[in-house]
Amino acid sequence: MLLDPKIVAQFWLAYWDKSIPERERELSSWVEDLLANAIWKDAEYSLAIVEAIHEADHEQKLIEVFAAGPVEDLLANHGNAVINRIEQKARSDNAFAQVLGGVWQNTMTDEIWNRVKAVRDTSIWADPRR
Template sequence: MQAPLPVDRLVEEWLLWATWQRDPQNHGRHNDDLIGFDEFDWVVRKHPEHAWQSIVATVSDPRAEPFLGVLAAGPMEDLLGYHGPSFIERVEVEARRNPQFAWMLGGVWQCQMSDEIWARVQKVWDRRGWDGIPK
């Protein structure tokens, strides 16, 4: 059984990938040397507790600020879609405690989340600045 990367390394690898993919020159290209996207995706599915810790750590890293929309629409959205009942209470607590986390939640869409989980996300998210909503 494969063990996930340590949280700090997963965050680092994901930030390397996010930085690379944001460059317009790389649009539509794939870089096999960057494992951050695939590793985070796997961790969300197979090691959700580790994924939660990695999401919180990523939000707390100042370098991640330009990529919080990608974090929201990827790992956070998927964690809630696959494992929402196990994590929604922690999401609510973290959103009330951490404005940056609440703002990141503003970029989450319902996708695979149950209506109940989705309603709870909407109660704690901060949508200011998303989809043309004034800050």
């Protein structure tokens, strides 16, 4: 049985929230393993978690770690399976396009990377080469 992506998102956000005392954050450390395993094995579940994290972090407080972590890893591992929905989300949600601006190519194929670059917004990022 898989945990609800919204619950995973809340724990992931709590784990990375530096305003929460470290001892409490450590209780959420399991979520990193869960997310890493999900991203390695299950494109659909991973995409649902990424969408839930994005929806829960309205102020994009954790945009750097979100972009360079789950979003980049999802695209690197399951780009072919998720790229159509990633493109659609970026076109309809500028905040998500900004998240994509913080993604690097990693192990994405050139085809997937070019499609990401076509829909991302790098305007908030210091390094436009991303």
